[in-house]
Amino acid sequence: MMTISKQISQQINQFPEDILFGYKELNINQQDYTTAAKALERLQKKGVIKKISKGKFFKPQMTIFGEKKPSEEQILKPYLYYEGKRVAYITGTYLYNQLGLTTQIPSTIRIASRDKSITIKTFSVKASPAKSYVDVTEENYQILGFLDAIKDLKQIPDVDVTLAVRIFQTRIKQLNEKQTQGMVEYALAYPSRVRALLGAIFEAMCIKTNIELLRKSLNPLSSYKLGISTNILPTAPNWNIQ
Known part of the structure; x- marks a missing residue:
């Protein structure tokens, strides 16, 4: 019968370098953790593996520039x-x-x-x-x-608001209808400024998916100072965004 130590060594030999592994990846039964810990400690001393945090290890990979970490x-x-x-x-x-x-x-x-x-x-x-x-x-x-x-x-830090709005629009274009619907539903759990800006972007992009849910969730007397002008987002005033 194969010992725990040999079982661990064989599994580690099959692992690719530059990945993290722990007891779970080694398929060690909980009752064998003490024995496994001693085996892993011996492998650390030999330099076969290195410990990166509690219960997490990796196989060090040597390159011409030195040791490559995960x-x-x-x-x-x-x-x-x-x-x-x-x-x-x-x-x-x-x-x-x-x-x-x-x-x-x-x-x-x-x-x-x-x-x-x-x-x-x-x-x-x-x-x-x-x-x-x-x-x-x-x-x-x-x-x-x-x-x-x-x-x-x-x-x-150092955000360009004009560029940010364009990035938001580009990302939203890549979503399908189910994803945009999900985005609206998740946004309802976020602060009102998120719902307002998302609504303004959706409206500017002519996306009608659940947009009224966003509008109804907002206080019509509230305003949002986000530094976004109508030159950047023409629909901003419709959502009380300044």
Whole structure:
């Protein structure tokens, strides 16, 4: 019968380099965790694997430039899922940089989840928790990140509002009717400035999907100072956006 130590070594040999793994990926029974921990410790001492955080390891890959560490995406991935289901997503300046809204790259990444408070501190990645307005799924996390960008428009470092509105419109054009409908439904859980700007953009793009839901959700006496003129978004006044 194969020992736990040999079983772990064989599995690790089959793993590609530059990926994160833990006890779950090694298919270790919980009653064998103590034995597995000792085996993993021996492999660390030999330099076969390295520990990146509690219960998470990787196989170091050597290049002509030195040791290659796992990418940020690999490090973050285990924290975004629970029992195989997505429960969190990357938001904040890191995401807004990827969307083309800012050139700034933050030292700390924000991770949004409805029920989990996710904090990460490794040698290469730091992350702090943010609150998701709705439950996170594989189907909606990108839309939630997009709505976060609308919510944080005035707080995005060095943002060009004119460019931001164009980026929002371009992204919305790529959605199908089901996705735009979902975006409206999720937006109803967000602050009113999100619903107002989304409504103005939809109206300017002649998208009628559930647009009246957005309008009815707003206080007609409220106004939103977002620094968006009619030159940028002609429908802005219809939604009390200044």
